[in-house]
Amino acid sequence: MPYQQLPLPDPPLPALLRQLDFDRMARYRECLDFYQGRHWPGRPRRGERRLTFNYARAVVDKVTGYLLAGASVQVAGDETPAGLERARRAERALRRVEAANGVSQLDFETELDCAVLGDGAYRVAWDAAAGEVRITAPDVQGIFAWRDPADPNRLTAVAHRYRAGEEELIEYWTPGGFELWRGSTLEERLPNPYGFIPYVVFPNVREPKQAWGSSDIPPLMEANRELNRAFSQLSQVLELSGNPIAVLEGVTGSEDITVEPGAIWEVPEDARAYLLDLLQGGGVALHTAYIDLLYRVLHDLGESPRTAFGHNPQGLSGVALNTELDPIARKVERKRRIRTAVYERRAWMVLQLLARFEGLEVEGLRPVMQWGPVLPADRSRQVQDARQLVESGIISRRTAAASLGIDDPEAEAARVREEAG
Incomplete structure (x- = not known):
């Protein structure tokens, strides 16, 4: 132009x-x-x-x-x-x-x-x-x-x-x-x-x-923010449970009231004192169940199954593993x-x-x-398939080498000839 x-x-x-x-x-x-x-x-x-x-x-x-x-x-x-x-x-x-x-x-x-x-x-x-x-x-x-x-x-x-x-x-x-x-x-x-x-x-x-x-990033924002909030809430609950709150009923003063091993409290006869248990009623289980749900949402929206991060409790392999990883492949x-x-x-x-x-x-x-290949593959099977395609005249040796991840097929072929000669 x-x-x-x-x-x-x-x-x-x-x-x-x-x-x-x-x-x-x-x-x-x-x-x-x-x-x-x-x-x-x-x-x-x-x-x-x-x-x-x-x-x-x-x-x-x-x-x-x-x-x-x-x-x-x-x-x-x-x-x-x-x-x-x-x-x-x-x-x-x-x-x-x-x-x-x-x-x-x-x-x-x-x-x-x-x-x-x-x-x-x-x-x-x-x-x-x-x-x-x-x-x-x-x-x-x-x-x-x-x-x-x-x-x-x-x-x-x-x-x-x-x-x-x-x-x-x-x-x-x-x-x-x-x-x-x-x-x-x-x-x-x-x-x-x-x-x-x-x-x-x-x-x-x-x-x-x-x-x-x-x-x-945008599909992950809300789920990640909610996950942060859920973890922060659970962390605070666990901290307070490890340092429990003393509840006194019918007491007008609270001098010398400490929560520690061996502590003795003197309270009026009609008063009541106890420690607030934030974990009663399965509260922590509700928090962890919600966090697990957020995990699922986060991985679904990110199209990245937890298996892609090494989480494979079922020991999946082969076709089953590829099916599990299909979202990230797509x-x-x-x-x-x-x-x-x-x-x-x-x-x-x-x-x-x-x-x-x-x-x-x-x-x-x-x-x-x-x-x-995007997903894990059987290397020996890949080599066998590439060999059959080359011998059938469907693809060239250079294309087969490239499909197997060899960056410079020509240089690799020259090295093979050098070693064979």
């Missing part, structure tokens, strides 16, 4: 961004606060006990761990020997970029952030000083996106606001142009050096007819449908930059996302 010199926006871009997405930013702050353990509103009353058990964070971390299991991007080309060789070279180059940028750790941190806030972003750019591709995950709270009304998945412009020291910088990208704002001053306006917007902006889970995604599959396009697009950007700045041949090549 040819670069067109556009007039400055009115109001200028920095002022315009300050007027956008108030509701989205408020949702981000609320979800982030809850994830970080700020569950109680306002200041505590005098003597009020507030226990916080951050189950929302535990559920988000658990689902993210399942999401990224066995994730890798392969490069596919045509089936000619030359096409396969170009695909292998491109894949090796992609692995080099991933290793240089610590992509495994970056992806986990970004997915956590995306699950909490509801949206995520990657930036893929060429670092001229270092002579390499740089993959980063900008804070989505500083990302503003404009989309094609006919296709919300297609970005027409992206503004990225961030701080560098004491200064606020804004990068504004369109397919044809690039602007850099320093504070409220336009410092640079250039043609886009890449030919594409170097950002991938994506939702955690899609909301129908909505451009931005939804967080994993949740992960919904996210993976979105992430497949995200990681393939990011890999495509990396290959395009390598082609432009290093001369890598990428014509006819396409990134293909590979995912490992």
